[in-house]
Amino acid sequence: MTFYPAGEAHQTIQKQFPAQHINIELDDSFLSQYQLTNEQLGNGIQATSDCAIIILKLYREFQQTDCFSTASRGMLIHQLLNESRPGFIPPWVNIVEELIQDRWHEAITLTDLATAADVHPVTISKYFPKYFQATMGEYMRKLRVTKAIALIKSPHLSLTDIAYQCGFADQSHFTRTFHQLTGFVPNRFRQL
Structure with missing residues (x-):
C-alpha cells in the first residue's frame, strides 16, 4: 500500500511481474466531509493493521456489478481510513x-x-x-491472514507450510479463515 498526497506527482513501479494495482483517488471534498488532512490520511492508512485484507475485499467488490457494490466499496474505503481519525488512545x-x-x-x-x-x-x-x-479473535485471525498474504507470494512455500507458520491448526482451517476474510481461497489468491 502506497499513499500519495493529493497533487504529488508519482508513478507506479512494478517490483515483481506480473503486478496488479488498485488506485483509489480521493478528492478534497471527501477529505473535507470527513474532516481529514492528507497527513492524517497517510498515517491512518499506514497504521491500519489489516490493510491488505481490506484491499482484497475492495478488489472483489470492484469485480461485482450489482446495486450493492458501490455502497460496499465506500464502506470498505471508510474502514480503511477508520484509524485516520484523531482521538485519545489510552x-x-x-x-x-x-x-x-x-x-x-x-x-x-x-x-x-x-x-x-x-x-x-x-x-x-x-x-x-x-x-x-474487532474482537480479539477476529483481530488475531486478520493478523495471521495478513502475514500469510506475504508468504503466499513465495512459490516455494506450500500452503500447508504457510498455514503452520501463521499459527493455523491445519491447511483447511487456514483456507476457511483466509476465504472468510478475503473472499479468496489461498490457491486462487496465489494465482492472482
Whole structure:
C-alpha cells in the first residue's frame, strides 16, 4: 500500500511481474466531509493493521456489478481510513497492540495482555473492540491472514507450510479463515 498526497506527482513501479494495482483517488471534498488532512490520511492508512485484507475485499467488490457494490466499496474505503481519525488512545492500547504484533503466531490469552498492559482483563474485554474494531479473535485471525498474504507470494512455500507458520491448526482451517476474510481461497489468491 502506497499513499500519495493529493497533487504529488508519482508513478507506479512494478517490483515483481506480473503486478496488479488498485488506485483509489480521493478528492478534497471527501477529505473535507470527513474532516481529514492528507497527513492524517497517510498515517491512518499506514497504521491500519489489516490493510491488505481490506484491499482484497475492495478488489472483489470492484469485480461485482450489482446495486450493492458501490455502497460496499465506500464502506470498505471508510474502514480503511477508520484509524485516520484523531482521538485519545489510552497507553495500555499501544502496549496490547505491540504485544499482539510481537506474538501474533502464539496463543495469547487475555490474562497475558492484561498483565503486560497493567490493566484489569475486564478493561481489555470491554474496550478491545472499540480500539481494534474487532474482537480479539477476529483481530488475531486478520493478523495471521495478513502475514500469510506475504508468504503466499513465495512459490516455494506450500500452503500447508504457510498455514503452520501463521499459527493455523491445519491447511483447511487456514483456507476457511483466509476465504472468510478475503473472499479468496489461498490457491486462487496465489494465482492472482
